Amino acid sequence: MTKKLLEAQNISLTIEGKHILHNVSLDIDEGQIVTLIGPNGAGKTxxxxxxxxxxxxxxxxxxRRKKLRIGYMPQRLQVDPSMPISVKKFLQLAVQARPENIESVLQExxxxxxxTSQVHALSGGELQRVLLARALIQDPQLLVLDEPVQGVDIxxxxxxxxxxxxxxxxxxxxxxxxxxDLHLVMSATDEVICLNQHVCCHxxxxxxxxxxxxxxxFGKKEAEALAVYTHHHNHSHGLDGEVLDDKHSGHKHG
Amino acid sequence: MADFILRALAAGLLVALIAGPLGCFVVWRRMAYFGDTLAHSALLGISFGLLIDINLQFAVILACIAIAFLLVQMENKHHLATDTILGILAHSSLAFGLVILSFTDANIDLMAYLFGDLLTVSNTELLWIAGGVFAALILLAVNWNSLLTITLHQELAQVEGLHVGRMRLLLMLLIATVIALSMKVVGMLLITSLMVIPPACARSFSSSPEKMALSASLIGCLAVCGGLIASFYLDTPSGPSIVVSAAVLFFISSLLRK
Known part of the structure; x- marks a missing residue:
């Protein structure tokens, strides 16, 4: 069995006379992280x-592989404040959700x-984690994450x-x-596709x-800023910005 | 107690039962003005129904659907904001309805359609309302989770395999049906209030969508009881009295919140 999950060949798309995508190809394999980068309006979404x-x-x-299970994390979720819904209920609504799954996925x-928090009251970082949990509940073979760190501090x-x-x-x-941007995704990415309507480089x-x-x-200055993010910290921050001991931190820079 | 009062009470309570949970979606999805536009088009349905002599409730549902489709067409075609288009459709369909009505030789009580005439509900009408309300409640309950999901995030729902188009159509059909059923209760100009005020009132003490839906039903029923009692003892018009008592409940709930 091939490791290929999905293969897109020469995709072009024109909406109302505007060329959004031109001849874009990409492959995604099992266990591979492919990152799409590009300026606003490049056609990433x-x-x-x-x-x-x-x-x-x-x-x-x-x-697509037959019966490919996709977990999707949308760019943002705007829950109208008039809708009372807890994180638990939100996750229960996922099509594949089983009760025992919910807690383990949230733990992960x-x-x-x-x-038991209300969804409309979550902070940016908390909401992104809950959305990620929702995507994971589908037990996905392919995870699609649209700007997963939006609204989260650095x-x-x-x-x-x-x-x-x-x-x-x-x-x-x-x-x-x-x-x-490329800075923070560097260490986690196997393949980068730089998109600006067409594939600039990959x-x-x-x-x-x-x-x-x-x-x-991206301009040379922006590209040079990469260096800033490859230095080593002696501490790191938790999701809410609190300083964590390096021993307990969940990640390393560089 | 007189039969007509009991029939009025039953019809009002039935409509309040479905208007609450369905109204929650109207509130969550910010469709209040959309519901109002459909309600305005109800008179167009009545006029056509009289003109070609078909069941009036059925004619109202048809008119609501026609206006909803027209709305989608106009949204795609014009560079106008949705609320502008809704304003055009709401008032022109009401005006068309009134003009067409003048061509029919039917001698109808316009006020009854505009503001309801709950005290004259007949046994047959009551049966229709009961049948319609139970069918709508069952459809709403069966599709509850799917409707919640498309309300939270349409594309996420689609990726998870839900038929978004079908669900939106269902929601529209349910709103059209409730409008047709509650014409007699509060009248077309006041229908949206039964779908918006009870959920708004229920929001302040609800922690889940289901609790909000149930509370909205209960608050709607309270408003119907309050309105009918006022109407009986003070001889006020029944439809507006129900809306007034719903509004009073809303203001009490917002005072309690502080």
Whole structure:
């Protein structure tokens, strides 16, 4: 059996005369983390929707493994404050949810203490963890994460990326992730695709960060900032910004 | 107690039972103005129903669906905000309804359609209301979790395999049905209040969607009882009295919250 979960070939999409995607191809294997980066309006979210089957490509082909189970973490969830719903109930609504799953999945994303909290009252980082738990409940072969660290402060971001890497190691699922920047996703990523309507460049994170096309797209200054994020901290921060002892920290920089 | 009062009470309570939980979706999805627009189009349905001589409740449901489809078409075609389009549809369909009504030779009591005429509910009408309410309650209960999921996040629901289009259609059909059923109770101009005020009132002391739905049903029933008692003893119009008592309950609940 092949390790390939999904294969997209030469996807193009035009919406109302605007070329959103042009000749984009990507593969995702079991246990592989593929990160899509690119500026705003590069078509990252559109490509994700095509991969999920929410949008039909104008041309090109998508082959998914038969009965592929996809766990999807949307970019944001806006629960109207008029709707009272606890994290527990929110997770119970997942199609595959079983009661014993809910607590173990919340434990895995380190959010078990939120079980009885109301969804509309969660902070950015807490909500992202709950959304990740919802995606994991489907026991996915492929996890699709659209900007998983949105609305999370910088130390919480590193922690979330470390969590995503550990999920890949534990579940051996493939992960397709959208990100604004390369800095923090570096260590966790196997393949980076730099998108700006078309694939500008792709490859290992180290290769992409030195690629002229990447430097042009993000500017040299931005690319140099990479160095800032590869130094070593003697402490790290928890999700809420509290300083953690390195012994207890969930991640390492660099 | 007089039969007509008991029939009125039964019809009002039945409508309040379904208006509460369905109204929760109207509130959560911010569809209050959408519901109001459908309610305004009800008179168009009545006029056409009289013109071509078909069952009036059925005609109302048809008119609601037609207006909802027109809304989707206009949203795709015009660069206008949804509330502008809703404003155009609501008032022009009401006006069309009134104009067409003048062409029919039917001698109808317009006030009864606009503001309800609960005290004249007949046994046949009561049976229709009961049948419709139970069918709507069952449909709502069976699809409850799916409807919650599409309300929380439409694309997430779609990825998880739910038929989003079907669920939205169901919600629209249920709203149209409740409008048709409650014409007699509070009238088309006041129907939305039965779907919006009880859930809004229930929100302050609910911690789950199910509790909010049940509380909204109960509050709606309280409002119907209060309104009918006032109507009986003070000789006030029944439909507006029900809405007034719902509003009073809402203000009491918001005072209790502080």
């Amino acid at each position: 559109t490509l994700v929707k095509v991969v999920l089957g929410l949008l039909e490509p104008g041309s090109g082909k998508i082959n 994303v380190k959010a078990l203490h939120l079980l 130390s919480g971001q590193a922690e979330l990326y470390a969590l995503i890497a550990s999920i890949r190691n534990k579940h051996r699922c493939g992960i397709l992730m959208v990100s604004h 490859g290992l994170p180290e290769q992409v960060s030195n690629d002229p096309a990447y430097l042009e797209l």
